[in-house]
Amino acid sequence: MTEYDDSVMRRLKRMEGQIRGIAKMMEEGKDCKEVVAQLSAVRSAADKAMAYIVAVNLEQCIVEEKAQGQDTGRLVKEAVELLVKSR
Numbered sequence: 001m002t003e004y005d006d007s008v009m010r011r012l013k014r015m016e017g018q019i020r021g022i023a024k025m026m027e028e029g030k031d032c033k034e035v036v037a038q039l040s041a042v043r044s045a046a047d048k049a050m051a052y053i054v055a056v057n058l059e060q061c062i063v064e065e066k067a068q069g070q071d072t073g074r075l076v077k078e079a080v081e082l083l084v085k086s087r
Contacts, residue, residue, distance in 0.1 A: 004053070011049045018042045050086050054079050 058079040
């Protein structure tokens with residue numbers, strides 16, 4: 001099971017707050033450029049959170065596989081594919 005540290009949870013909570021703020025902006029009829037700019041910020045934050053999660057998980061998996069004497073190349077390839085698919 002993957003464990004997620006507090007920094008990832010803080011990022012998600014910040015994004016959650018941003019989403020609520022965007023919904024409020026839309027309810028208030030704010031300019032679409034402002035709304036899109038905020039949505040772009042959320043997307044960027046989500047991309048960074050995904051990259052961080054993949055990196056931390058990859059690091060943990062590599063350490064475990066090296067300890068077992070296994071090849072880690074497959075793990076790196078899978079991590080890269082996961083990030084590419086997320087875009």
